[in-house]
Amino acid sequence: MLSEFLNPNLVQRLDPSPDLNAFIRFICQEVSADVGLAETTLEQAFLARMRGGAVSTPEGVAFLHAVVVGVKKTIVGCYIMPKGLLLDYTNPPADIIFILVGNSDTPWQHVRLLARLSRIASNAEARASFKAATTGADLLKALLHEDKRHG
């Protein structure tokens, strides 16, 4: 299921962790062309979602996601940040950050992808395998393996 949406350029290990705002801007730059929207539109969508409520979990997993009108292509990414990234104050810094950008015309696709990512990330062994990945290629392989296992 995820292989259709995972963008290998957005599957990386970042050490040390960037500043949150710099990270969001970086993501927006990376996906802007693929989703066909301006970076500022995407940035506003991510920030609006974060203002709407927690995007991370007590297990250190974050789901940075945005559903926006006019998105041409749904995109999923995953970043490992061993030093963690604080996305909200209700949970500890996240060291696994999933990125998801979808079209508001297909909300159920977005919900279903989030559900799949949530199922995968709720498994401690899967989280450990992601965090053990030393390169983006290893992380991508681990993600696809877990997706297949949960599919």
Added chain:
Amino acid sequence: MDSAPNMERPARDERLLILIARTEESFDPLVTALLDANIQGATVLESRGLGTIIRSEMPIFAGLAALLPQSTGNRVVLSVATRQQIDDLVRFLSQLPIERRPIAVTLPLETVMGIGL
């Protein structure tokens, strides 16, 4: 004989799906499994299991409280789903630790009304 007015024959492979989450903790994985199985509509009922009723409302059974499950029948989910969706859901739920798996029952459907409105 024809169906009653406004009633429809269900699609051939649709089933009534009944799921019972035993605890609060087992409800989240149940919902994510439903969504991942592409089941987009469901009704959720707050519920209590027989053990909970006996413990809280029937004093004559109070001495047995320690022998009964601490929490049962937390929520009931009702939905109509296709065979494929149910197969996916059961596969996803079977991957959960046994104590977090719901009780699940499927039943054939005779007629339906008002689904997908």
